[in-house]
Amino acid sequence: MKIINNLFKNRFLALLKKEKNQLLRNKQLIVLLIFIPSIYLMLVGFSLNDDIKNIPFRYVDYANTNDSRELISTFSQSGAFITKPHISEQASSKQQTLSEQVSTADIVVALVIPPDFKRNQNGDETTKVQAIIDGADAATAIIANAYLNEIMNNYIHKLNGNLNSSLIQQEFNIIYNPRLISYWFIVPAVLGLVLTLTSSVAATNSVITEKEAGTLEQLLITPVSAEEIILAKILPLVIVMIGDIILALGMARLIFGLPIRGNIFLFLALGSLYTFVGIGLGMLIGTFSRTHLQASLTSFFINVPLGLISGAVTPLESMPPIFQYISLVNPLRYYVEIMRGILLKGVGLDILWPNVIALFVFAIFLLTVSTSRFRRNLI
Incomplete structure (x- = not known):
């Protein structure tokens, strides 16, 4: 007082x-x-x-089909990657392989689409798409891998259409910061x-x-x-x-x-x-x-x-x-x-x-x- x-x-x-x-x-x-x-x-x-964008991304599309081009387009439109085609190793002996470019930090993510990409989708075999990620920068690698998985999952879901291929369906709702x-x-x-x-x-x-x-x-x-x-x-x-x-x-x-x-x-x-x-x-x-x-x-x-x-x-x-x-x-x-x-x-x-x-x-x-x-x- x-x-x-x-x-x-x-x-x-x-x-x-x-x-x-x-x-x-x-x-x-x-x-x-x-x-x-x-x-x-x-x-x-x-x-x-930590919103990592414009990640250097290279790809080799051995299938060269509409589906494979649509997959590449999905990566391009995501905004997370800068996508450019990689010249086939068979086309030029002087061209660096994808693995070499990743090791020299020219690219962070590399994607290889196999020749049987379309055929396996229509058959009973599993389609395998190879991804190579530079893990030297662990933080960037983790985020790039998350982006990669999300894009691939969305693409697979789009291919499956409305078919119920699983007994469990996941639904995610992000609140307070939906755009992360x-x-x-x-x-x-x-x-x-x-x-x-x-x-x-x-x-x-x-x-x-x-x-x-x-x-x-x-x-x-x-x-x-x-x-x-x-x-x-x-x-x-x-x-x-x-x-x-x-x-x-x-x-x-x-x-x-x-x-x-x-x-x-x-x-x-x-x-x-x-x-x-x-x-x-x-x-x-x-x-x-x-x-x-x-x-x-x-x-x-x-x-x-x-x-x-x-x-x-x-x-x-x-x-x-x-x-x-x-x-x-x-x-x-x-x-x-x-x-x-x-x-x-x-x-x-x-x-x-x-x-x-x-x-x-x-x-x-x-x-x-x-x-x-x-x-x-x-x-």
């Missing part, structure tokens, strides 16, 4: 004005808080895109990474600037409490961070087509809650550091692991169990789940409340510890 009663007193307003002016005078920090997150969002959003656009999975995570980085760096800079300028000693002789000093430092940063959230969300919507299926006000409210987590973390780093160099190294040591084990880029399920348990004390994990839940799934507090409680606990803990450390620095 004492802090609330002092909010409207002149000393607090003067302190708040001082923090605002100090923030605005730091041009480099303004660039960091506004322009760098926008650039980072675009760079990471595009570079981490990887941007929609990555961009919310990048928003969380950017917000963590900018809020913690800004808060650290605010504390270190006071230390290096020697103004902490001047604050000792002013009739303000440590809580008022910290609150005056936090409020301008929170306002700037909310502006960053709105800017980044707007860019994600316009550039990446990210849907906003949930309540936008809930998204902003929980984003504001997470800014307190980032600011508390930054102030804690600032209280343990004496210079900007120490603060930068400490921030790098903390923020990078937070991003790696948060499930932001790599699914938590693919990590070893020990890292999955460690991620439970990572606030970014819960915020990423909140953003994806609101933006992609349109869920509300009835589903997200465990993550919200976790963020609230982290915010209270970090702000309490950083406040205690900051008070010791003042004393």
Whole structure:
């Protein structure tokens, strides 16, 4: 209650004005808080895109029938492959074989259609189509193989028509992201990474600037409490961070087509809650550091692991169990789940409340510890 009663007193307003002016005078920090997150969002959003397209694809069509040409056309129209015919090995002794071209990275996928392709379809024998995939790049090979299987399955289903060739029929329904656009999975995570980085760096800079300028000693002789000093430092940063959230969300919507299926006000409210987590973390780093160099190294040591084990880029399920348990004390994990839940799934507090409680606990803990450390620095 004492802090609330002092909010409207002149000393607090003067302190708040001082923090605002100090923030605005730091041009480099303004660039960091506004322009760098926008650039980072675009760079990471595009570079981490795993929608692999234009895969080099070569084929040898020994059958040369309408069905074989239709199969090749299916690959061409998929948009995943760049299809070109391969000159038959018998036509030119100088021409590289398909296997040689795959080994030299000239192509990623090669397809060989046998001469009996049409005859076997009409008979009782199984038609065999040989595919060669470059597995040096495992990620590309897995996706290319998935594309290949999907196209072949669709082609076989088209040939069979409406004949029920199996007692079991599979039906797949993909919800929330029917087109499997990887941007929609990555961009919310990048928003969380950017917000963590900018809020913690800004808060650290605010504390270190006071230390290096020697103004902490001047604050000792002013009739303000440590809580008022910290609150005056936090409020301008929170306002700037909310502006960053709105800017980044707007860019994600316009550039990446990210849907906003949930309540936008809930998204902003929980984003504001997470800014307190980032600011508390930054102030804690600032209280343990004496210079900007120490603060930068400490921030790098903390923020990078937070991003790696948060499930932001790599699914938590693919990590070893020990890292999955460690991620439970990572606030970014819960915020990423909140953003994806609101933006992609349109869920509300009835589903997200465990993550919200976790963020609230982290915010209270970090702000309490950083406040205690900051008070010791003042004393």
